[in-house]
Amino acid sequence: MSETQYLAPKTIDEAVKAHSAAKGSARFLAGGTDLLVQIKSGIKKPNLVIDIKKIVELNSIKEVSDNEFKVGSAVSGANLNRNKKFANLWPGVLEAFRLIGSEQIQGRASLGGNLCNGSPAGDSVPALVAARCTATITGPNGSKNLPIEKFHTGPGKTILEDGEMLVSINFPKRSMNSADAYLRMTPRTEMDIAVVGCSVNISMENGLCTEARVSLGAVAPTVLLIEEASNIMVGTDLNSGILDEVSKLCSEACNPINDKRGTIDYRTKVAAVLFKRATLIAIDRIKGR
């Protein structure tokens, strides 16, 4: 680590240029709760660390239009949690993000970092997929937007090319007849990594589901969007028969690993259970609005 250099640019342009001009490898640093651990343990050895927290756009939450949020890639959990309007519109996203680590970790860790770290078990990722968020990416060859479900290509792998930076996570305009919920299964109650995570995001009108997005984490090399779920759920009252049908789909979609934290059988079974429970919570949240 002795040859690492540190820069804290004030603008996105400076940060991208510094990355391109770096001799050797460069890494963008947001909260550092993954990157600094990886550097200390020798897993990553960047020659240049570019701290992006001093770039105002990357470290702020913006309501672009009424009920439509853009969250900078370096915004911490503690910071996002203080935005009461965001918390009310996206309870599932916030509960997923806030499950990551302790209060100390929440003081630094960012949504952008959770995405870029690329763990299949990252808690906020299923919630962002279910929320129909997009990622704004910029780099030496310009900027682009893409859906979060296209962001990861494998464990620890993202579509980001060398020198590209995640700028923001963009939330679609939200109506008050929508709500989301995230649940995860962990061996311990806190300070643990998901064995299965499930996020459900639904809209209801006059007792009928008008939109549904279901996403699963930690059961495949990347977070899954269960696309067929929406076809089955929309237009129904989300009765127990419908939830049974979709929960089977969830189990079928699982392609998990066996490890010390959970077996393939267990993860596959739990995915179905979490889907049902998360859906019931989301329905209750809409009723409570």
Add this chain to the structure above:
Amino acid sequence: MSKIRVSTEINNEEVEYLCNPHDTMLDVLRNQLDLTGSKEGCGSGDCGSCSVILDGELVCSCLMLAAEAEGSKIETIEGMSEGGKLHALQQKFLERAALQCGICTPGMLIASKALLDHNPTPTETEVRYWLAGNLCRCTGYDKIVKAVLEVADDMKETA
């Protein structure tokens, strides 16, 4: 290798230091500024014994580069007492014997202060969740949690 000059504020005093790009905030606090109250337990953000308050936010100083502190305000355990008078949390930890070996105690105190700064009337559950990032291998946590709740109660009465 060139060092980085950092200007920051620690415990209400302006501080300048030179650091290497890879030095953590904890390295500089302990090894350069002689603020050795913050401890290194795990060095990976799991144990909370290096906790400090950075611009009002509770963080692990082991998971922060010293260079990142430029222009910030940092509170460490050394700034908790005022003019030789212990902070209410420190006093209560003593009275309730909420410590044994003491290694986790600075982190526990800083984390508890950050909690009461954000939420002066926490429930027991809220205290336990908030302190989940501070590991103690001696006390079993109960006396710590009770001490924090008692300070919150005392603050309510004096408010």
